[in-house]
Amino acid sequence: MRLFFTFLATLMLAGTAAAQHHNHGKPSAAPEAFTATPAFGPDGTLWLVRATADKIAVVKSTDLGKTFSEPVAVTPEPMNLDWGPDARARIAVDPKGGVIVTFAIFQDKNFNGRAFFARSKDNGASFTPPRPITADKTSQRFETVAVDPSSGRFFATWLDKRNGAKARAAGKPYPGAALAFAWEDGDADFGKTEIALDNTCECCRLGVAFAGPGRPAVVFRNIFPGSVRDHAVVTFKDATTPGPLRRVSADDWKIEACPHHGPTIAIAPDGSYHVAWFTDAPSRKGLFYARADNGNVPFGAPRALSSPNRQPARPYLLSDGQALHLVWKEFDGTKSVVRWQVSRDSGRQWTDARTIAETADASDHPLLVAHGGHAYLSWLTKVEGYRLIPLENQP
Amino acid sequence: MSKAAILALLLALGLVGNVHAADPQPFERGSWSKLMAAHEGQPTIVHLWGLTCAPCLTELPHWANLQKERPDMRLVLLAADPVPQPPVRVEEMLTRTGLGKTESWSFADRFNERLRYEIDPSWSGELPRTLMIDREGKVTTLPGVADLAEVRTWLDRQRKR
Numbered sequence: 001m002r003l004f005f006t007f008l009a010t011l012m013l014a015g016t017a018a019a020q021h022h023n024h025g026k027p028s029a030a031p032e033a034f035t036a037t038p039a040f041g042p043d044g045t046l047w048l049v050r051a052t053a054d055k056i057a058v059v060k061s062t063d064l065g066k067t068f069s070e071p072v073a074v075t076p077e078p079m080n081l082d083w084g085p086d087a088r089a090r091i092a093v094d095p096k097g098g099v100i101v102t103f104a105i106f107q108d109k110n111f112n113g114r115a116f117f118a119r120s121k122d123n124g125a126s127f128t129p130p131r132p133i134t135a136d137k138t139s140q141r142f143e144t145v146a147v148d149p150s151s152g153r154f155f156a157t158w159l160d161k162r163n164g165a166k167a168r169a170a171g172k173p174y175p176g177a178a179l180a181f182a183w184e185d186g187d188a189d190f191g192k193t194e195i196a197l198d199n200t201c202e203c204c205r206l207g208v209a210f211a212g213p214g215r216p217a218v219v220f221r222n223i224f225p226g227s228v229r230d231h232a233v234v235t236f237k238d239a240t241t242p243g244p245l246r247r248v249s250a251d252d253w254k255i256e257a258c259p260h261h262g263p264t265i266a267i268a269p270d271g272s273y274h275v276a277w278f279t280d281a282p283s284r285k286g287l288f289y290a291r292a293d294n295g296n297v298p299f300g301a302p303r304a305l306s307s308p309n310r311q312p313a314r315p316y317l318l319s320d321g322q323a324l325h326l327v328w329k330e331f332d333g334t335k336s337v338v339r340w341q342v343s344r345d346s347g348r349q350w351t352d353a354r355t356i357a358e359t360a361d362a363s364d365h366p367l368l369v370a371h372g373g374h375a376y377l378s379w380l381t382k383v384e385g386y387r388l389i390p391l392e393n394q395p
Numbered sequence: 396m397s398k399a400a401i402l403a404l405l406l407a408l409g410l411v412g413n414v415h416a417a418d419p420q421p422f423e424r425g426s427w428s429k430l431m432a433a434h435e436g437q438p439t440i441v442h443l444w445g446l447t448c449a450p451c452l453t454e455l456p457h458w459a460n461l462q463k464e465r466p467d468m469r470l471v472l473l474a475a476d477p478v479p480q481p482p483v484r485v486e487e488m489l490t491r492t493g494l495g496k497t498e499s500w501s502f503a504d505r506f507n508e509r510l511r512y513e514i515d516p517s518w519s520g521e522l523p524r525t526l527m528i529d530r531e532g533k534v535t536t537l538p539g540v541a542d543l544a545e546v547r548t549w550l551d552r553q554r555k556r
Contacts, residue, residue: 031478034505084447085477111447255539257450259521260477280519280538309517311508331508333516362505382505 033081035088035364036380038388040371042095046388047124048378049091049101054078056089056103060124064376065388074118074127079105082113082141086205086260088365092145095152099124100184102133102145102156111203113141115158117190134182134193138162141177142262144206150213154184157206157218163198176223177202181216183239196234196242199223205262207317211271211295214239219248219265219275228254231263231277235295249290249302253281266317266324272346274324275299276315287312287328291347305353306330306339318368320375325391326350327366327377335359338366338377340391357389418482419489421503422473427513430471430500434528438553439469440546441526443514445476446484448522454540459493461543465550474501475510477520529553 033051040046046061048068055078057071074089081089082104089103099120104113114137116130133143139161146155160180167174178195185191201221211217217235222245224230231248248263263277273292279285286308290299306312311331318325324343329336337358341350357366359381367378369388377389420426430441442458444451462470472494474485485501502510511518515536518524525537527549535549 031476031480083478255521257448257522257539261519278519280521285517285519308519311511311516311519313508313519329508331512333512334509336506336508362507 031083033083033087033089034362034380034382036378036386037088037090038367038369038376038378039091039093040369041093041097041099043097044371045093046369046371047091047093047099048386049074049089049103050380050386051081051089051103054081056081056101058091058099058101058120058124058127061388064390065386069124072120072124072127074101074103074130076129079130080107082106084111084141084203084260086203086262087142088205090143090145092147092154094147094154097123099127100145100154101127102143103130104141104143104158107137107139111141112139112161115140115143115156117143117145117156119187121187131189133158133190134160134180136160136162136193138165139177140180141203142205144208146208146210146216148214148216149210153214154190155181155208155216156183156190157181157196157208157216159200159202159206159220160193160195161202163195174199175227176200179206179218179220179234179242181218181242194240197222197245201229201258203258203260207263207265207275209265209267209273209319211235211267217265217267217273217295219263219277221259221262221277222247226254227256228252229259230279231275233265233273233275243295246292246295246298248275248277248299249279249284249288251279251281251284251288251302253279253284255280261313264315264317266319268319268324268346269321270346271295273299274317274319274326274347276305276317276326276328278313278315287315289315289317289326289347305341312339314365316366316368318370318375320370321373323375325368325375327356327368329363329366336363336381338379340377342391356391357387359383419472419474419485419499419501421482422475422500422510423504424506424509424513426500427510430473431528431532434469434471435532436530437469438530438550439471439528441471441473441528442541443473443475443522443524443526445474445522446480446488447476447478450540451523452488454523455488455492455494457543461546462494462497465547467554468546468550470497472497472499474499475507475520475522475524476502477507479503479505 056074059068115133118127143158159177164174182190204221207219222232261278287305288302315328362382364380525541
């Protein structure tokens with residue numbers, strides 16, 4: 001009987017601990033969004049959109065991240081935010097200082113999403129109520145917003161499941177999702193949604209860069225025949241005409257699942273393309289980088305960024321006008337570290353990888369952001385909080 | 396205290412029902428070595444799956460069937476979602492699949508790099524994944540949806556030894 005009561009007491013304690021867990025909203029109780037995404041405004045203000053549990057808020061800093069303004073709510077009430085490991089709220093600032101935020105929620109337990117946007121015309125003092133980015137309600141996720149530097153127009157692209165639902169209703173198979181896009185159309189809204197391409201992988205983040213005026217280039221994990229989930233780039237011929245699919249590399253990663261691990265792209269002023277990605281194919285495992293001289297030629301041979309047993313992950317590329325920067329995350333057995341390489345000759349030669357930040361607990365993806373020819377690492381970690389770290393010149 | 400009184404107490408505490416359909420054990424830093432120590436010297440299959448992994452959910456019933464067919468199989472289920480899921484939902488899924496009584500763990504730390512490293516430094520987190528661990532601790536890894544014929548062959552080999 002005494003044993004039984006010990007058992008009972010243990011159960012009760014465990015029950016109390018579980019209840020506390022719930023009350024404090026710890027990650028083990030319910031999945032939560034934990035991201036910070038940066039953008040510089042034309043005046044050098046650093047804007048940051050934070051997704052925390054069930055809320056989205058924007059803060060800004062005029063001293064390069066040392067201090068931040070009070071948060072301004074983007075979501076007026078709690079929402080069931082997409083907490084997927086490759087999802088994040090995004091922010092972009094146009095040349096006039098107009099701010100846009102995009103984010104997605106889960107509509108149901110099957111991970112069908114709904115992408116929203118909200119805008120600010122008063123320098124971030126307030127945001128419009130979030131509105132859906134597209135009228136179709138099937139599912140949108142991994143929305144990404146970018147500013148066309150030539151026109152200042154916002155371009156949004158995302159993974160959309162409308163064609164999958166239509167195909168299934170007609171009894172046809174439809175693997176994955178579609179790459180959808182829309183352009184800002186006036187102050188209020190996004191214009192018509194167009195589908196650039198069907199049958200992309202359905203849960204990896206997208207990367208966007210601009211190849212020229214009104215010509216976005218989108219990198220994504222595609223589904224090639226045989227459920228091979230390798231990467232491809234589509235460069236727009238003009239604002240509404242997606243060009244042909246260009247494969248980045250033939251890793252031949254055949255997988256029936258979604259890796260939750262999307263690519264990154266940068267286009268340098270000389271027109272060269274730069275892509276980094278994750279793969280776990282039998283013959284090629286880990287993170288890789290490849291370049292192409294321009295938008296019409298094949299990508300060169302992939303270069304491994306790290307040893308696969310260091311869990312290399314979440315690459316990010318940025319051209320700051322003078323140099324190309326590449327960062328990614330690795331795990332050294334105790335800590336997650338951010339590794340950094342820079343190239344000053346259009347990605348032909350790179351400096352040795354160097355650790356520029358580390359943390360001993362959970363962390364967001366490392367991101368890069370630049371203003372006035374200076375590039376910075378933007379990284380949210382559980383222990384240290386948000387950090388903006390200048391990428392100093394290397395010898 | 397009579398049995399009836401104990402039962403009444405348990406009912407009052409809302410514990411009846413929870414005793415059998417136990418939540419998955421929280422898989423935290425150090426849990427892997429505990430799990431390995433608990434099964435040391437016994438051929439054990441650790442199946443890594445996730446609530447957020449669609450092919451995993453399709454595969455789970457096959458493991459339930461194999462468990463019935465092969466009572467000699469020591470199976471451990473580990474939900475390794477990259478963002479930890481509510482334990483109650485993990486348990487619901489396993490109960491619905493007929494695996495509610497199988498030893499079960501669930502990632503309970505957002506620092507999943509650390510948890511994955513303890514299990515296998517070269518595992519980048521892809522699910523599903525099956526680890527077959529023999530008496531000597533030698534691990535045979537089946538990435539992706541497991542070929543159950545291969546699992547049966549492995550089980551047969553463990554029995555003969």
